[in-house]
Amino acid sequence: MVTTGTPRVVDGLVRPLDAALREASFRPADIEGLLGPVAAGALDREQTLPALRVARGAGPEPLAVLVRLFLCGDDVTRAELDAALPGVGTDGAQRLGLVRAAGGGRGDQVRAGVDLSPVTYEAPDGTTAEWFVTSDLGEAATNAALRPDHVLGVGGASTTLARATIRAPRRRTLDLGTGCGIQALYAATHSDHVVATDVSERALAFARFNAALAGVELDLRHGSMLEPAHDGDFDLVVSNPPFVITPRPDRSGAAPAAGLPLYEYRDGGRSGDDLVRDLVTDVGRVLAPGGVAQLLGNWEHRRGEPWQDRVGAWLDEAGLDAWVVQREVLDPAEYAETWLRDGGATVDRDAAGWDAAYGAWLDDFAARDVEAVGFGMLLLRRPTGTASLRRLEEWTGPLRRPLGDHLGAVLAAHDWLESHDDDALLAERLTVAGDVSEERHLRPGASDPTVVLLRQGGGFGRTVRAGTALAGLVGACDGELEVGRIVAALAALLDVDAASLRDELLPQVRDLVRDGLLLASD
Numbered sequence: 001m002v003t004t005g006t007p008r009v010v011d012g013l014v015r016p017l018d019a020a021l022r023e024a025s026f027r028p029a030d031i032e033g034l035l036g037p038v039a040a041g042a043l044d045r046e047q048t049l050p051a052l053r054v055a056r057g058a059g060p061e062p063l064a065v066l067v068r069l070f071l072c073g074d075d076v077t078r079a080e081l082d083a084a085l086p087g088v089g090t091d092g093a094q095r096l097g098l099v100r101a102a103g104g105g106r107g108d109q110v111r112a113g114v115d116l117s118p119v120t121y122e123a124p125d126g127t128t129a130e131w132f133v134t135s136d137l138g139e140a141a142t143n144a145a146l147r148p149d150h151v152l153g154v155g156g157a158s159t160t161l162a163r164a165t166i167r168a169p170r171r172r173t174l175d176l177g178t179g180c181g182i183q184a185l186y187a188a189t190h191s192d193h194v195v196a197t198d199v200s201e202r203a204l205a206f207a208r209f210n211a212a213l214a215g216v217e218l219d220l221r222h223g224s225m226l227e228p229a230h231d232g233d234f235d236l237v238v239s240n241p242p243f244v245i246t247p248r249p250d251r252s253g254a255a256p257a258a259g260l261p262l263y264e265y266r267d268g269g270r271s272g273d274d275l276v277r278d279l280v281t282d283v284g285r286v287l288a289p290g291g292v293a294q295l296l297g298n299w300e301h302r303r304g305e306p307w308q309d310r311v312g313a314w315l316d317e318a319g320l321d322a323w324v325v326q327r328e329v330l331d332p333a334e335y336a337e338t339w340l341r342d343g344g345a346t347v348d349r350d351a352a353g354w355d356a357a358y359g360a361w362l363d364d365f366a367a368r369d370v371e372a373v374g375f376g377m378l379l380l381r382r383p384t385g386t387a388s389l390r391r392l393e394e395w396t397g398p399l400r401r402p403l404g405d406h407l408g409a410v411l412a413a414h415d416w417l418e419s420h421d422d423d424a425l426l427a428e429r430l431t432v433a434g435d436v437s438e439e440r441h442l443r444p445g446a447s448d449p450t451v452v453l454l455r456q457g458g459g460f461g462r463t464v465r466a467g468t469a470l471a472g473l474v475g476a477c478d479g480e481l482e483v484g485r486i487v488a489a490l491a492a493l494l495d496v497d498a499a500s501l502r503d504e505l506l507p508q509v510r511d512l513v514r515d516g517l518l519l520a521s522d
């Protein structure tokens with residue numbers, strides 16, 4: 001039986017499907033409750049066997065049937081699915097393109113043609129949305145290599161981008177390379193109008209279905225990169241683009257090296273990191289003044305050229321405010337292995353193709369003197385005047401909480417600092433952010449600390465080492481005293497020159513305001 005399908009919107013069946021899935025408690029928390037932590041954890045790692053054993057053991061209860069069918073790739077009977085999806089039934093699910101039934105009998109087998117997974121979204125204001133998102137079945141469910149036009153489900157990169165997206169109210173948002181439409185669904189929670197584009201017609205069919213199931217209206221457009229977007233149209237652009245660097249022998253971008261599969265979801269058909277460069281340099285065209293683009297990407301580290309210079313040159317060309325955070329670095333071999341394993345294609349470990357494909361990747365990197373590949377997030381903003389924000393940093397630590405609010409606050413703090421010279425800063429009454437704690441390290445028996453650390457609980461969880469004066473200043477920032485008065489008092493207390501202390505402290509205070517450890521009153 002062919003196992004992959006494409007969902008179709010059928011009026012009169014989509015709302016009953018949504019109702020039936022809710023009725024069955026097909027939600028992440030309930031699924032974890034059914035499976036238990038071990039099987040649920042395995043399923044997260046795309047290992048279906050433990051979940052299958054638990055779900056089969058749970059009998060015909062609707063949640064177990066749906067987990068087996070849509071998450072594990074298991075066959076269920078027509079009778080089981082009819083009971084699990086009242087109002088839709090096996091015939092309805094078949095008309096929606098979700099399943100294929102072997103026959104019309106109650107005991108006939110039914111197999112999923114798509115993955116259908118629940119997603120719970122908790123908005124910054126505490127409200128939650130629950131969606132059901134279809135995508136192509138993964139290798140774990142089909143036991144086969146992915147098709148070239150495979151439509152990805154909600155994966156690690158999707159979640160990374162979603163958690164980093166600033167969820168401020170937006171007029172118009174563009175989701176470039178929407179795939180199953182997950183970023184567009186998130187965007188619709190805070191945007192009046194969402195345009196979602198993809199070069200893949202199949203991806204757009206999945207996005208159309210998922211939007212209908214979520215009751216969300218999307219403006220779906222077919223086309224490559226920024227082609228379907230008008231100039232200056234968007235307050236927000238989000239994109240998890242097909243950034244994977246793939247060997248292309250002739251640099252034309254027409255086809256990857258022999259033996260390497262072309263996966264539309266990861267391979268944008270350009271040489272090296274050209275796709276990410278092109279997106280960074282061109283995205284400003286579709287942004288409204290003040291509009292923000294949040295992208296994920298890979299960039300090459302070339303011998304003798306720090307990555308900050310290479311990406312920095314793209315930013316120069318873009319002329320945008322920019323903050324780039326490098327989250328991970330892989331050497332060429334690690335990079336090639338990661339993407340050779342992805343997709344389950346013919347180049348598995350034992351195949352002769354593995355060495356050839358691995359070699360093609362290494363040759364490709366060697367041809368451009370690539371020593372490593374960086375992965376990270378790019379936050380770009382079309383300035384209303386001239387660009388003033390330029391920050392490229394490495395941050396490889398874990399990020400446990402959604403970052404969007406924090407990134408928005410850092411942009412606002414940057415703007416505030418730009419409009420406050422040192423005199424204005426000295427006149428300001430700052431407060432310490434609620435998530436900042438102070439950690440003191442003392443030698444046993446000593447009364448003065450040798451090290452004072454300021455730790456941020458939220459955001460990037462930064463740790464700042466503070467000298468005596470800075471620690472004293474931060475400790476006094478209660479919103480009552482101006483920075484200038486605190487500095488003067490500290491100078492007297494420490495018996496140092498006030499002007500020198502001010503010159504030493506103000507840049508550090510600016511850094512703390514910029515990163516959200518100190519807050520301005522307005």
Ligand SMILES: C[S@@+](CC[C@H](N)C(=O)[O-])C[C@H]1O[C@@H](n2cnc3c(N)ncnc32)[C@H](O)[C@@H]1O
Pocket residue numbers: 152153154155157158161176177178179180181182183197198199200203223224225240241242264265266267268
């Ligand atoms: C990594 S997937 C991201 C899917 C989804 N936005 C997410 O965050 O999970 C990249 C998507 O870009 C699409 N794509 C590939 N080449 C493209 C191009 N030249 N222009 C627009 N989209 C493209 C793929 O079809 C795929 O849906």
